[in-house]
Amino acid sequence: MITGELKSQVDSVWNAFWTGGISNPLEIIEQITYLLFLKRLDDNQIAAERKASRTGKSVENPVFPEGADKFGRAYQDMRWSKFKNFDKTEMFTVFSESIFPFLREELTRQSDGSDSTYTHHMKDARFTITKDHLLQKAVDLIDGIPMDDRDTKGDLYEYMLSKIATAGTNGQFRTPRHIIKLLVAMRDPKPGEAICDPASGTCGFLMAAGEHLREHNPEMLLDTAQRAFFNNEQFHGFDFDSTMLRIGAMNLLLHGIENPVIENRDSLADLHSTDEEKYDVILANPPFAGSLDSENVSKELLKTVKTKKTELLFLALFLRLLKPGGRAAVIVPDGVLFGSSKAHMDLRRELVEGQQLEAVVKLPAGVFKPYAGVSTAVLFFTRTNSGGTENVWFYDVASDGFSLDDKRTPLESSDLPDVLERWKALRGEFGEERTAAELSRQRTERSFVVPKVEIAENGYDLSINRYKELQYEKVEHRVPEDIIADIEHLDEEIAKGLAELKGILA
Incomplete structure (x- = not known):
């Protein structure tokens, strides 16, 4: 966790960018990301040089070789350890004329010669800082970050990403991290499983999945094969926004995932046959953009569900x-749960009858504030191609731990820990007795199960209000005669008081 002092430094740099003319939060993060990447490259080369010194060998494929660029600038001057000490004028000149073109155009491979996700997405990057004092402020901030501490640098980047929500610009839907963490914990990805988010954005789901794997499998990265899979093949993200791809790739990099598969792709238009039946876990909050032109949608998808x-x-x-056998946790707008169109009903029927729909978790309407008040739910399902739904577990979340207004102020209580505990109980993690107790909960409670047959009878409606029973508190009222008697008594006292008042005034 980053300190309040470091947060204050970030806020200071953020405000400087804002007043300096860069007010788009994504653009600010993108510019700082370039500097983070440069620092990381130098740190990697320093580590390689130390190793070479111990072994008596030379550094293979150094990122910063001897020699100079076309401006005559020595590559060694581009290293963070030297660049950070320049005065602000020289710093700006070196970065804009030499370092940034070097990162964007020439650096297409990592120091070990392998393909790099991040450098691939640097090709169309733009350097938009126009004032030398802004660059110096950002450099001073980053130089104080302990880059060897994965938690600190990762938390710092997450804090910067939180600015997207507070700024509320560009319609960027950044899923709250506490919601992401819950979904990841409930789906519980395992070592060796391929994880995908086809609408990855800043890669929050993939990042949280990586943290979950580290926390619950501490020996995983000690195994050579598992470590290689974790760093190169386990995490897959698709997005068609090049800025988001760069930010998302850096988010994973700073959280210790070296070379994730982050691709520039319109997931709905470009359904690759090589990706079908490829992933063990899908975690996603896809955009709810309304309707698309069917010409821009994969024909294979339209065969599954004919809709825009x-x-x-x-x-x-x-x-x-x-x-x-692959499993998913995906956030959907409420309309998916009860929409009456043929496409809505066909898809819900497929989830219930053709696959295994496990749970519907209703989220509060204010979860995505301040930039959206859309009502949402989370669908948990497993692909079986042969059914398997017996009961569907519903949970009605009243509080996610924050106020449901635009301020989203932290509260003392939250339903989310209870959601996870009851989910684990339902799945047998606390023994048969706890499972039986969860299955037998009344429909007046926060969570309950509904048999598949009842869902089918209701047209595969998955809205929780269709099945939840309201419990009314019995209130006993006095009999009308007693109330009338009291009114008459009050009228008598009022009349008596008025008579006394008249007597005084006479």
Whole structure:
């Protein structure tokens, strides 16, 4: 966790960018990301040089070789350890004329010669800082970050990403991290499982999945094969916004995932046959963009569900991407749960009858404030291609630990720990007695189960209000005669008081 002092430094730099003319939060993060990447490259080369010194060998494929660029600037001057000490004027000149073109155009491989996700996405990057004092402020901030501490640098980047929400610009839907953490814990990804987010954005789901794997499998990265899979093959993210791809890739890099598969792709248009039945876990909050032109949608998806609704198309996509036995946790707008169109009903029927729908967790309407008040729920399902739904577990979340207004002030209590505990109980992690207790909860409670047959009888309606029973508190009222007697008594006292008042005034 980063300190209040470091947060204050970030806020100071943020305000400086804002007043200096860069007010788009994504643009600020992008510019700082370039500096973080430069520092990391120098740190990696320093480590390689120390290793070479111990072994008596030379550094293979150094990022910063001997020699100079076309401006005559020595590559060694571009290293963070030297660049950070320049005065602000020289610092700006060196970065804009030499370092940034070097990062964007020439650096297409990592120091070990392997393909690099991040450098791939640097090709169309833009350097938009126009004032030397802004660059110096950002450099001073980053130089104080302990880059060898994964938690600190990761938390710092997450704090910067939180600015997207507070700024509320560009319609960027950044899923709250406490919601992401809950979904990841409930789906519980395992070592060796391929994890995908086809609408990855800043890669929050993939980052949280990586942290979950580290926390629950501490020996995982000690195994050479598992470590290689974790760093190069386990995490897959798709997005068609190049800025988000750079930010997302850096988010994973700073959280210790070296080379994730982050691709520039319109997931609904570009359904690759090589991706079908490829992933063990899908975690996503796809965009709810309304309707798309059918010409821009994969024909394979339209065979699954004939619709222009993006939320339905993404669900159809997830079913195609999952392996048999693969499981998903995806956030959907409430309309998916009860929409009456043929596409809505067909897709819900497929989830219930053709696959295994496990749970519907209703989220409070204010979860995405301040930039959206949309009502949402989370669908948990497993691809089986042969059914398997017996009961569907519902949970009605009243509080996610924050106020549901635009301020989103932290509260003392939250339903989210209870959601996870009851989910684990339902799945048998606390023994048969706890499982039986969860299955037998009344429908007046926060969570309960509904048999598949009842859901089918209700047209596969998955809205929790269809099944939840309201408990009314019995209130006993006095009999009318007693109330009338009291009114008459009061009238008598009022009349008596008025008579006394008249007597005084006479």
